[in-house]
Amino acid sequence: MANLIDIYHKLLEHFGEQGWWPAETEFEVIVGAILTQASSWTNVEKAIENLKSEGLLSPEALLQASEEKLRRLIKPVGYYNAKTLKLKRFVEFLHENYEGDLDKLFDRDTEKLRLELLSVWGIGQETADSIILYAANKPTFVIDAYTKRIMSRLGLVNEDTTYSDLKKFFELQLPGDLEIYKEFHALLVELGKNYCKTKPLCGKCPIRDICAEWKSSSKRN
Ligand code: SF4
Incomplete structure (x- = not known):
């Protein structure tokens, strides 16, 4: 076998090193992991560029941004109403429980971190594991289709x-x-x-x- x-x-x-995840910051990994649900990466890149050009790729800036503005900026990914809410729920969770500080969230051990992420509306197992592996830098295996x-x-x-x-x-x-x-x-x-x-x-x-x-x-x- x-x-x-x-x-x-x-x-x-055969393929060589992939060097994932393609992102400049841990928060960008999280935004990408949420936006890529049922969307192609090319469209995620467009949405991330839009958020970046408006200075919204930080937990605090996303928390303050209006949902209407977010919907417009992430439109390329499709399901933008639901994904706007998912981004909002994540930054609200981070703000309420960890003062908006990703390092404090990522200080949790892997199992507790996974359970906490799964408790946030809109974060399923694949998204949670992608965040843990590529943003928190903890070994958990990501399963996808x-x-x-x-x-x-x-x-x-x-x-x-x-x-x-x-x-x-x-x-x-x-x-x-x-x-x-x-x-x-x-x-x-x-x-x-x-x-x-x-x-x-x-x-x-x-x-x-x-x-x-x-x-x-x-x-x-
Ligand atoms: S079924 Fe998939 S894994 Fe198997 S040989 Fe074909 S392409 Fe490769």
Whole structure:
């Protein structure tokens, strides 16, 4: 059976280091993690540029900004009404519980931090884990739709595996290394975007030699 570390090294060799998350500050990571829910990264970049040009990429500035203004600035990402509220709920939470100070929030241990983030309206497991990994710099594995699809096609998990079980699957097999967690998630996204698409391009995939889906489709053809 394929081993996760081998997969990681093969992907790293093929795609090179990804250096995620593309952001200048921890707060920008958080804003990006909320805005990217069900949106392409290209559109998130446009929304972040809009917020940046209005000086709104800080917890205090977002807290003071009107919802109407935020809706206009983040419009490129779609679902902008809901996402405006999600951004607002996060900065209100930070202001009320941590005096608006991200360092104080990130001082919590990983499990407590995760529970606190999940208690904020609009922050689900993938967003919480992205914030913990890429903004708080603590090792927690991020699961997304690409990861689930790839692992299931490789034959390593069932299609209906839950977020928590898949997260455990990674964390039990990998060393608890922050940089590996950061890179591996980014590499799986690259694989999903470039090869393991809805209709997979297996012939060029860098991990096809260890993939159950590829082996069974090769036998059929
Ligand atoms: S070989 Fe095909 S199905 Fe398997 S991981 Fe690669 S692209 Fe996905």
